Amino acid sequence: MKKKILIFIALLFFALGLTGCSSNQKSVAQQANTADTWSHIKKRGRVIIGLDDTFVPMGFRQKDGKLVGFDIDLAKAVFKQYGIKADFQPIDWNMKETELRNQTIDLIWNGYTITPAREKQLAFSRPYMANRxxxxxxxxxxxxxxxxxxxxxxxxxxxxxxxxxxxxxxxxxxxxxxxxxxxxxxxxxxxxxxxxxxxxxxxxxxxxxxxxxxxxxxxxxxxxxxRGGFSGEDFAVGMRKGDKTLKKKIDTGLQHLSNTGELQKISQKWFGNSDNILIKPNNK
Missing domain, CATH: 3.40.190.10 (Periplasmic binding protein-like II)
Incomplete structure (x- = not known):
């Protein structure tokens, strides 16, 4: 009888543990969908951007180890407007959405394509570049x-x-x-x-x-x-659905860079043209 009681207690603790894990996972997902982290990012003075650091020319390592690329320059230029440093965190690209949901990164900014499946999980900035x-x-x-x-x-x-x-x-x-x-x-x-x-x-x-x-x-x-028959796609910045202020700041920052011509200059630097840029100046 004593052995049966011990087994029952062990099974009860195991079941409670599973319930706790499930509740914790639900809590993390719920927080990702509701929490607006802009004030925290602003106070911290830096934003953590997840990327695949082999994606030439969007974000990659030079032979000396320096991280460079179109998206690197663009992200720095956007957050410079707000006095925030852009920190880049190489991640396993298979785990990018999980990293974002778990708040180990604030953004996915690395030639990230908007798709219906991804839009169910997270929010996107306005598209800034065409690709196929x-x-x-x-x-x-x-x-x-x-x-x-x-x-x-x-x-x-x-x-x-x-x-x-x-x-x-x-x-x-x-x-x-x-x-x-x-x-x-x-x-x-x-x-x-x-x-x-x-x-x-x-x-x-x-x-x-x-x-x-x-x-x-x-x-x-x-x-x-x-080219084949695949349709075109647009690159945008991925973020948690709760980060509505962060989205607004990025969208506004991208438009400002287009208005000043800096966005086009960054594109010229990496692609030799700005034909693929989707955000047009609105001050002309």
């Missing part, structure tokens, strides 16, 4: 369409918008590739190296990254870019 998924191949492969990837190996970054589109519209590209399954990569850098070494014959990648990477190669003509 393109197929990059070696010119020697003579692949000029998605159909040209028939029985060939495709690479894609894990949890990227490209990976999502591949699954959402399998008849466009996925059904053509070898085993109807892509090779998944943690970073585009590794995927591009495999493309060069012919371990994969195609790479589904952001056009902003593809254009920047190819322009820096010794022989840009050795690469071919195919």
């Amino acid at each position: 998924q393109v197929l990059v191949t070696k010119t020697s492969e003579k692949i000029n369409s998605f159909k040209g990837m028939q029985n060939k190996t495709l690479g894609v970054q894990t949890s990227s918008s490209g990976a999502s589109l591949l699954d959402e519209h399998p008849t466009m590209l996925k059904n053509y590739i070898k085993n109807k399954t892509p090779v998944l990569y943690d970073s585009f850098n590794n995927a591009l190296m495999d493309l060069d070494d012919n371990r994969i014959q195609g790479l589904l990648i952001d056009s902003v990254y593809a254009g920047y990477y190819i322009s820096k190669e010794k022989d840009p003509d050795s690469y071919n870019t195919t």
Whole structure:
């Protein structure tokens, strides 16, 4: 009898523990949807931005370890207006929404695409840049369409918008590739190296990254870019739904940078043009 009582007590504590964990998870999610953290960020004097630090040219490490990129410059310029320092925290891109919900970061700002699925979980700033998924191949492969990837190996970054589109519209590209399954990569850098070494014959990648990477190669003509049928996408800043003041500050800051021409200058620096910028000056 004593043994049965001890077992019952142990099971009771276990059940209470599960209830506590469930309540805690619910509390974290609820707080993320309701808490406005702007006053805390302002008092702290810095905002913590989560990113994949291999995403050239949005945010990446130079050989000396310095973090640079279009989004790095843009985020710094936005928060400079409010006297707040932008701190950048490299994160596991697969866990980006969890990191945001758990408040280990304040923002996701790294060529982050607006999608309906993501809008259910978090809030977005106004879109500031247009992008699309393109197929990059070696010119020697003579692949000029998605159909040209028939029985060939495709690479894609894990949890990227490209990976999502591949699954959402399998008849466009996925059904053509070898085993109807892509090779998944943690970073585009590794995927591009495999493309060069012919371990994969195609790479589904952001056009902003593809254009920047190819322009820096010794022989840009050795690469071919195919647009295919995937629709365009917009980059924006991801944040918790409760951070309405933070959203307003970012949106206002982005518009100000466009009005002064600084947003266009940052784009010129990284892309050689400002054609992909969605926020137009409203002072003309």
